[in-house]
Each structure stands twice: as C-alpha cells, then as structure tokens.
Amino acid sequence: MIDQQVLLRGGAACLPVRPRTGRYLVLAAVFVCAACGLVYELELVALASYLIGDSVTQASVVLSVMVFAMGVGSLLAKRLRSRAAVGFGLIEAALALVGGSSALVLYASFAWIGESRYALVGFSLTIGILIGAEIPLLMTLIQRVDRQDAGGAVADLFAADYVGALVGGLAFPFLLLPVLGQLSGALFTGAVNAAAGGALVLCVFRRDLTPRSRWLLILCNVAVIAVLAVAGALVDDFERAARRAVYGDGVRVAVQTDIQEVVLTGAGRSSLDLYLDGRLRVSARDEYRYHEALVHPAMNGPHADVLILGGGDGLAAREVLRYPDVRTVTVVELDGGVTRLARTDRALSELNGHAYRDPRLTAVTADAFNWLRAGHGRYDVVISDLPDPGISTSTKLYSAEFYGLVAETLAPGGRLVVHGGPPLARPRTFWTVEASMRAAGLRTRSYRMSGRRADSAAGPDRATHRAHVAHGWGFVLAGRGRRPPPLGLAAKVPPLRSMTEAALVEAGRETERDRRPGLPPSTLVHPRYWEDR
Numbered sequence: 001m002i003d004q005q006v007l008l009r010g011g012a013a014c015l016p017v018r019p020r021t022g023r024y025l026v027l028a029a030v031f032v033c034a035a036c037g038l039v040y041e042l043e044l045v046a047l048a049s050y051l052i053g054d055s056v057t058q059a060s061v062v063l064s065v066m067v068f069a070m071g072v073g074s075l076l077a078k079r080l081r082s083r084a085a086v087g088f089g090l091i092e093a094a095l096a097l098v099g100g101s102s103a104l105v106l107y108a109s110f111a112w113i114g115e116s117r118y119a120l121v122g123f124s125l126t127i128g129i130l131i132g133a134e135i136p137l138l139m140t141l142i143q144r145v146d147r148q149d150a151g152g153a154v155a156d157l158f159a160a161d162y163v164g165a166l167v168g169g170l171a172f173p174f175l176l177l178p179v180l181g182q183l184s185g186a187l188f189t190g191a192v193n194a195a196a197g198g199a200l201v202l203c204v205f206r207r208d209l210t211p212r213s214r215w216l217l218i219l220c221n222v223a224v225i226a227v228l229a230v231a232g233a234l235v236d237d238f239e240r241a242a243r244r245a246v247y248g249d250g251v252r253v254a255v256q257t258d259i260q261e262v263v264l265t266g267a268g269r270s271s272l273d274l275y276l277d278g279r280l281r282v283s284a285r286d287e288y289r290y291h292e293a294l295v296h297p298a299m300n301g302p303h304a305d306v307l308i309l310g311g312g313d314g315l316a317a318r319e320v321l322r323y324p325d326v327r328t329v330t331v332v333e334l335d336g337g338v339t340r341l342a343r344t345d346r347a348l349s350e351l352n353g354h355a356y357r358d359p360r361l362t363a364v365t366a367d368a369f370n371w372l373r374a375g376h377g378r379y380d381v382v383i384s385d386l387p388d389p390g391i392s393t394s395t396k397l398y399s400a401e402f403y404g405l406v407a408e409t410l411a412p413g414g415r416l417v418v419h420g421g422p423p424l425a426r427p428r429t430f431w432t433v434e435a436s437m438r439a440a441g442l443r444t445r446s447y448r449m450s451g452r453r454a455d456s457a458a459g460p461d462r463a464t465h466r467a468h469v470a471h472g473w474g475f476v477l478a479g480r481g482r483r484p485p486p487l488g489l490a491a492k493v494p495p496l497r498s499m500t501e502a503a504l505v506e507a508g509r510e511t512e513r514d515r516r517p518g519l520p521p522s523t524l525v526h527p528r529y530w531e532d533r
Helices: 004-009 019-052 055-113 117-145 150-204 211-233 235-247 287-299 315-320 336-344 346-351 368-374 392-398 400-409 427-439 462-471 501-513
Strands: 251-256 261-265 273-276 279-283 305-310 328-333 361-365 379-385 410-421 443-449 473-479
Touching: 019 055, 019 117, 019 150, 055 117, 055 150, 055 211, 055 235, 117 150, 150 211, 150 235, 211 235, 235 251, 235 261, 251 336, 261 336, 287 315, 287 379, 287 410, 287 443, 287 473, 305 315, 315 328, 315 379, 328 336, 336 346, 336 361, 368 392, 368 400, 379 400, 392 400, 400 410, 400 427, 410 427, 427 443, 427 473, 443 501
Parallel strands: 305 328, 305 379, 328 361, 379 410
Antiparallel strands: 251 261, 261 273, 273 279, 410 473, 443 473
16 A cells, blocks of 8 residues: 555655656546546436436436535545545546446436436436546545645646546537447447546556556456447447337337437338437327318418428428418428438328428428528418427427517418417416417417327337327417407318318317416526426
C-alpha cells in the first residue's frame, strides 16, 4: 500500500514519467472520462424519451437521480483515497461496463418485459455514483504526480472535466448517433472509457500497484472490453430479436431517420402498421375512420388550397385529394424519412392512394411552427395531423401561439381542424386544446369519432392505440369569423365509410355535453398538457 503521506506530498520520483507529463496524462484521462460520462447521461435521456415518452419528465428523472448519486459517489470514494490508483482503475472499468451496456439493457427491458422505468432509475443511480467517485480519486492522483496547491489542482481538474463534457455532449448527437446508433454508440463509448482509465493507471501509476492489483486491473479491463466487443458484434442480431419482441414477426422496414425510428409492419396495405419511435401512429385496420373524421368536416366550404401540418404518411392528403376541385395541397412534415417511405414503400403508398404522385401535392420538410412563422400565403383549410398533445416534443404545436400563427394563414372563411386526443379518455387534455385555440381568437366546434372495438394488434403502443379506438378520437374545428364554422359535410363529399352528416352533427352535440369549461390555455411559457389520470 502506498503511504498516505507520500500521496499527499506528491512523490513524483516514484513515477515512470516526469511530473509535468504525468499531470497532462491525468488531465487527458479526466477529459476522456468526462466525455464518456456525459454520453452515458445523454444516452439514458434519449433512450428513455423514446421508450417511455414525455422527454421533459424522463430528462428530469435521469438528471436529478444522477446528480444526487454523484454526491453519494464522492462520499464513498473517500474510503479509496489510500488506494487511489487501483480504485480509479476499477471504478472506470465498472463505469465502462455499466454505461456501455445501459442502452442494451434498457431496450431489452422494454422489449421483453414491457417496462423500463425501474431499469432507467437503476442505471442513473449506478452511473451517477461511479462518476461521482472519479473526482476525489483523480484529485489524489494529480497531487501524486505534481506538487500543486489544492485550488490549482481543482481548477485544472474541473477545466478538463467541463471541456470533456462539451466534447461528449457534441459528439453524441452529431457523431455517435448518426454513425453508430444508440446501442453501438454506447458500447463504443464504454470501450473508450475502459481503455482510457486502464491505460492511465497501468502506464503512469503502475509502480503504485501490487502485482496482484496489477493483474486484477488488467483482467478486469480486458474482460470489460471483451464483453463490450462481443456485444457490439451481436448488436444487429439483438436489434432484430428485440424488434420481433416489440413489433411481432411482421417487421418489413426499420429506419432510423434524423428525427426518429420509423418501423413498418405487415405484408400488405390491409395489415400495415406504422410506428414512430415505438408508438403506433397508423393502423390500416381503422385509419380510415380517423382520417375521414379529421379531413372531411373541414372541407365543408371553400377548399381550393389546403395545408396539412404533419401527416407525412400521406393519408390525410389522400382524403383531401379525393375532391376534384382542390387546387393545391401542401404537406409540411418534420421528418423527411416519413415522406420518403410514403412515396416509395409499396404498401404505404397503396394505402395513401399514391398521394405523392398527384401533381397538386407539394411536400415540405420543415418544422411546422417555424414554417408558419416564415409566412407562406393563405389557405382555405388547415389540417393539423400531429402527434398527440401531452407528448413534450409536440407541446408547442398545441400552444395558443401556434394557433395564432395558423389563424394568420387562414383565408377569409377558412377552417382549421385539430386532432386533440380522445375526449373521453383524456378530457382535460382535449379541452385544453380547445381552450388554447379559443385563446388565439378562433371560434370552435368540437366533435369525436367513435372507434371500432379494439383488436389484438401487436406493438409496444397497443394500449394507447386501444384507448383511442375504444374511446374515440376527438377533433376541434375552428374558424376566424364571428361564429364557429358549421359542423357538416361538403355538398359534393366523396363516399365515406365511417360517417354520415347526421352522425357527425350528433357526435358534435354529444361532445359538447361533456365540455369542461374554465380550463386555461396552453402557451409556450406555460404548457398545460399532461396525461389524465
């Protein structure tokens, strides 16, 4: 064991490198370990948002648990200061194994158990404790290689730590995710982490280790890197098996776009399901009921120029293009990968009636909020076919400010229709959407479409989809006039499978009877959507 007084005084003569060189090597290890630590943190946040949803909540859980755990780790590391070199090497090996495998275990928990919240908290706690234990040990090691006052040593360590965190934070979205993906990116980061920690201790502090400690550290690091390498070699097989567990055996297309994971299942148009980030967005068995209810009431009136916000799958556009007097249709979709699949995938293209081949349709890849702010003319009909309110990333697209931008694009007599979620299952969310539209100066009418009986379709979001099907989809129709637009169908409406005008009017009456008055609107600075209990 190295004498504690020698550690505190410096003892640079015992090292195989000059003090200045040793100091730089320690700071380089701090830089690399900090970058890896932040990648683990961002990986947990990203994967939790994808698997669980509500990115704000998941980020808050991960960050708060990790910061708390870092404090615990710092306290626990006090016991290892007398053996700082071997303690740091073993902690980095453990951190590399836990952090590198975290994405695999979280995804496996989601795929085969159906629940990943507890695994998320467990990894956040463990990784936080291990990261928190690094700094006290590194403080001891840097004083070991170079006599320096405590203030200067702390400044150097934190400078290297923060710069490393910056590099890791930028590398995650711009390098690791697009090049390696979530699973391989985490495994690669773990391997780098293990190599950096092991190399520092075995090269710079090898004289501080007993033969037994040296071999223990070598075996641990070799084992960790070997496990991560084997997992990396098998990651494609793992992903395929996990997808089968999540989506069933019918996965035809699985694409990671710049925005999200897009999965298509089913052999033909009649059995097609579309998943975005693990959530079922389109089921061919009942999508026509949703899209007919979304589109056709809004087409009752002038409809020469139509704007669709979202709807990159082309299914809302299919319904709009059934009107021969429609002159232009503009689809503004954030994810160009979805529109590419809607054009090129045989089953999805058949389901949307080859809408993207129609010369009247123009597709724009852009954020709907920013696109509206730029100003692009006036439209007779605006159809908001966006993810459900309550998902944090879509909150701004259900804000009063967003509806104010939409109102400015409406031509005289124009109408806006919004999908507001199931009014029976989540009434507070639905009526908050309606209140936000009224806050933007729009006059509203609400209605819903009853769903057919929920089936046993496979998929990770089957519960949410069944809730929509069983309780019905809710919609809000709005205009800028003194009175809300009438609830009805166009005089020359195409044949519909799911509704009649009389049923639509009755659905509007039933929905209004369940109105929840007095709810405040949701705004950018005060979002108010959450899942109803």
